[in-house]
Amino acid sequence: MPELxxxxxxxxxxxxxxxxxTIERVTVAHPRAVxxxxxxxxxxxxxxxxxxxxxxxxxxxxxWLDLDGGTEGEDAVLAHLGMSGQMLVADADRxxxxxxxxxxxxxxxxxxxxxxxxxxxxxxxxxxLVPAAGGGLLPAPVAHIARDPMDPAFDLDAAVAGIRRRRxxxxxxxxxxxxxxxxxxxxxxxxxxxxxxxxxxPTDRLTRAQARAALEAATEVMAEALAAGGTSFDALYxxxxxxxxxxxxxxxxxxxADRPCPRCGTPIRRxxxxxxxxxTCPRCQxxxxxxxx
Numbered sequence: 001m002p003e004l005x006x007x008x009x010x011x012x013x014x015x016x017x018x019x020x021x022t023i024e025r026v027t028v029a030h031p032r033a034v035x036x037x038x039x040x041x042x043x044x045x046x047x048x049x050x051x052x053x054x055x056x057x058x059x060x061x062x063x064w065l066d067l068d069g070g071t072e073g074e075d076a077v078l079a080h081l082g083m084s085g086q087m088l089v090a091d092a093d094r095x096x097x098x099x100x101x102x103x104x105x106x107x108x109x110x111x112x113x114x115x116x117x118x119x120x121x122x123x124x125x126x127x128x129l130v131p132a133a134g135g136g137l138l139p140a141p142v143a144h145i146a147r148d149p150m151d152p153a154f155d156l157d158a159a160v161a162g163i164r165r166r167r168x169x170x171x172x173x174x175x176x177x178x179x180x181x182x183x184x185x186x187x188x189x190x191x192x193x194x195x196x197x198x199x200x201x202p203t204d205r206l207t208r209a210q211a212r213a214a215l216e217a218a219t220e221v222m223a224e225a226l227a228a229g230g231t232s233f234d235a236l237y238x239x240x241x242x243x244x245x246x247x248x249x250x251x252x253x254x255x256x257a258d259r260p261c262p263r264c265g266t267p268i269r270r271x272x273x274x275x276x277x278x279x280t281c282p283r284c285q286x287x288x289x290x291x292x293x
Contacts, residue, residue: 002081004148004182005222006230007063010087013240014056014065014113017089022107023048033101033115036080036141037125047075047126048104059132060148060181063087064139070129071137078125078139079115085122088114089240133178148182149219150226160211163203169291170206170214171199171278183218187225189254189279191218196284199273200291224250253279 002010026048028034028041037044048067055066057076065077079087088097089111102115102124115124127139134147146162147154162179163170173179174188183191192199194217197210228250252262257270261281271278280287 002085002230003061003184003187003222004058004150005187005225007058007061007081008150008226009230010081010240011056011058011063013089014063014087017111017240018053018065018106018113019056021053021110023051023053023104024107025049025105027103027105028101029103030101030120032120033117033123034125036078036123044124044126048077051075053077059136059138059142059145059151060177061184062138062142062145062181064142066129072131073128075126076129076139078127078141080122080124082117082119082122084118086114086116087240088116090114145177146179146181149180149215150182150222156212156215159215160208163211163215164206164208166203168203169199170197170201170203170211171273173203174199174214174218180215180218182222185273185276185278186251186254187218187222190221190252191215193253193279193281193285194221198280198285198287198291199278201288202290205290253281255279 026045028045031041034041034044051067053065054068055070057064057066063079067075067077070076079085091111092105097114097116099116099118100114101117101120104113106112127141129137130140130143132138132143132145135153138145159180163173166173166179171188171192174183174191175185188199191214195213197214253268256268256279258267260266261268261284264281264283266281266283269280269282
């Protein structure tokens with residue numbers, strides 16, 4: 001699943017290409033792409049016609065487009081990229097992509113916005129903007145999402161306290177989007193390796209310094225990934241121009257099972273984790289005796 005750097009790459013591309021443009025017409029080619037818009041495809045298209053995209057925003061891994069000013073109660077288009085969703089900017093005469101799901105044409109006749117999704121796990125929907133728990137306005141379905149470490153208003157001390165209040169494993173806390181958003185499986189493993197902490201370490205026994213180190217490492221690794229255009233393991237994670245990121249070349253532990261740790265040379269270990277995998281260095285990140293399962 002795309003994490004904060006990959007979503008931010010897309011957000012920046014949208015900000016460059018679709019802001020202050022009036023939507024002329026939206027065509028839904030596959031109803032599954034708007035299944036989260038409970039009023040249906042026809043209502044989705046009708047709600048967007050004539051609207052102006054006023055901002056491209058993100059919190060954590062969630063991306064949305066403000067409409068007509070982005071004030072409280074106003075609509076926004078929430079984009080869920082899922083496993084393979086792409087927001088592509090394309091000239092109108094470019095051939096349609098095989099998995100084109102939603103096409104947005106603009107009144108200025110310029111490049112259109114296409115939502116392409118091979119696996120159809122993602123989708124678009126329209127929701128009102130409401131006050132969020134962590135401040136600001138968010139689309140209603142994601143109003144519970146906490147701020148992320150790259151947000152200027154992110155409160156590191158509050159996030160450290162939130163992690164230490166949990167009675168769970170450190171990696172699970174890092175993935176909890178109500179505590180701190182934007183960190184997914186890839187960057188959690190990379191951050192924990194940098195902080196020399198095992199993801200099974202109990203959060204209620206962490207020192208403030210350890211929790212802070214994990215969050216600072218996550219911020220650092222996500223900033224580096226963003227500079228590299230994100231992490232793309234295949235052709236599905238791309239920016240609005242269809243280009244892949246290349247941070248996968250810099251990964252220290254994630255996906256590196258049995259390869260030497262870049263720091264000490266010990267073979268990287270892979271363990272099952274929440275229907276996924278965790279990757280650690282057994283020497284740099286010893287599993288604590290009082291570990292959570």
